[in-house]
Amino acid sequence: MKRIESKHDLAINGAVPAFDQPLHVGRPNIGSREAFMQYAEEIFDRRWLSNNGPVVQEFERRVAEYHGVKHCISMCNGTVALEIAIRALGMEGEVIVPSYTFVATAHALSWQGITPVFADIDPVTHNLDPEAVRRMITPRTTGIIGVHLWGQAAPVEALQQIADEHGLKLMFDAAHAFGCSRNGRMIGNFGACEVLSFHATKFFNTFEGGAILTNDDDLAEKMRLMRNFGFSGLDNVVHMGTNGKMIEVAAAMGLVNLDAIDSVIAANKRNHEAYRAGLAGLHGISLRTFDEAERNNYQYVVMEVGPDCLKTRDRIIEALHAENILARKYFWPGCHNMKPYRELYPLAGLLLPNTQQVADRVMVLPTGTTMSKEMVETVASVIRTIVAG
Numbered sequence: 001m002k003r004i005e006s007k008h009d010l011a012i013n014g015a016v017p018a019f020d021q022p023l024h025v026g027r028p029n030i031g032s033r034e035a036f037m038q039y040a041e042e043i044f045d046r047r048w049l050s051n052n053g054p055v056v057q058e059f060e061r062r063v064a065e066y067h068g069v070k071h072c073i074s075m076c077n078g079t080v081a082l083e084i085a086i087r088a089l090g091m092e093g094e095v096i097v098p099s100y101t102f103v104a105t106a107h108a109l110s111w112q113g114i115t116p117v118f119a120d121i122d123p124v125t126h127n128l129d130p131e132a133v134r135r136m137i138t139p140r141t142t143g144i145i146g147v148h149l150w151g152q153a154a155p156v157e158a159l160q161q162i163a164d165e166h167g168l169k170l171m172f173d174a175a176h177a178f179g180c181s182r183n184g185r186m187i188g189n190f191g192a193c194e195v196l197s198f199h200a201t202k203f204f205n206t207f208e209g210g211a212i213l214t215n216d217d218d219l220a221e222k223m224r225l226m227r228n229f230g231f232s233g234l235d236n237v238v239h240m241g242t243n244g245k246m247i248e249v250a251a252a253m254g255l256v257n258l259d260a261i262d263s264v265i266a267a268n269k270r271n272h273e274a275y276r277a278g279l280a281g282l283h284g285i286s287l288r289t290f291d292e293a294e295r296n297n298y299q300y301v302v303m304e305v306g307p308d309c310l311k312t313r314d315r316i317i318e319a320l321h322a323e324n325i326l327a328r329k330y331f332w333p334g335c336h337n338m339k340p341y342r343e344l345y346p347l348a349g350l351l352l353p354n355t356q357q358v359a360d361r362v363m364v365l366p367t368g369t370t371m372s373k374e375m376v377e378t379v380a381s382v383i384r385t386i387v388a389g
């Protein structure tokens with residue numbers, strides 16, 4: 001790796017890039033290939049590829065156990081899991097969500113004719129601000145979807161209180177929060193249900209996949225029916241449904257990745273600490289920290305570029321890309337600024353000042369098992385040089 005000591009060493013100034021291969025933010029973590037191949041052989045031998053096979057059942061049991069939750073209902077992806085959860089809860093009319101989230105949170109509502117109403121976030125936690133949620137309640141509101149952004153739990157107690165006061169349904173988009181806790185209680189145990197994503201770019205993946213966690217027996221039963229066309233038994237359709245099933249080979253990936261999860265979390269934590277040390281004291285730059293009293297997965301290294309930084313966020317990203325460091329803006333420019341929602345609410349930004357500010361400042365840095373401590377140190381020294389140069 002090249003040494004970065006002055007601005008003349010930067011690729012934007014004509015030097016060779018710091019890395020000859022691109023460093024991605026969400027490069028998949030992959031557990032034991034041998035174990036995965038063994039599962040694949042068994043799946044082929046059984047010729048049971050989908051429809052609640054034994055590997056899916058084992059995966060659901062292990063994920064539920066990991067989170068200390070009664071039910072894990074696996075799905076083909078997190079978006080369909082959100083859609084099914086929303087429908088199973090009977091949400092309709094308007095549902096309050098953050099705008100600062102992946103667009104699937106809002107799409108899962110719009111897709112089924114429900115209006116997402118965007119509430120502002122707390123600029124420090126990046127999660128929903130309960131007071132902003134209160135301000136967005138109308139007679140048409142039926143629910144709230146909190147998002148545990150970056151794996152840090154949303155203010156679940158305050159949101160539950162608002163939901164109880166107004167008779168609203170409450171669920172969480174926990175796509176980032178596999179293996180995380182809130183006040184020592186594992187994610188999966190809050191609201192009516194919580195939705196996970198196991199997309200390839202998440203720190204824990206099943207190629208594509210998702211799941212709903214809940215302690216509610218009736219809700220679980222309903223969602224199991226809904227993910228399989230409403231079939232109860234061979235020929236008996238008892239509920240409206242869709243096809244949300246996880247396949248066997250995806251569950252096999254989940255099981256081998258679950259076996260490797262401690263080492264993945266350890267790599268993420270080590271990288272986060274190396275970034276923190278490498279960027280310490282850099283004017284205008286701050287790195288989101290984790291509450292060490294909680295369980296964390298450390299999957300996102302979130303850097304904020306403040307107004308007092310000598311370089312803009314976009315300029316830093318451009319210079320990093322020249323070095324083959326593919327840092328990304330995240331959740332920019334906010335759902336409310338994306339075409340389908342901008343057309344719906346052209347003035348939404350006026351009520352979302354914190355969302356606008358955070359979306360303009362945040363960038364996410366590469367981490368995961370494919371990043372070594374030395375690589376992280378190089379990325380940090382590149383950032384220091386860009387900012388100073």
Ligand SMILES: Cc1ncc(COP(=O)(O)O)c(C=O)c1O
Binds near residue numbers: 147
């Ligand atoms: C916050 C959030 N919600 C929902 C999703 C959708 O999950 P999936 O890609 O598994 O459909 C994602 C990630 O992709 C996400 O980050």
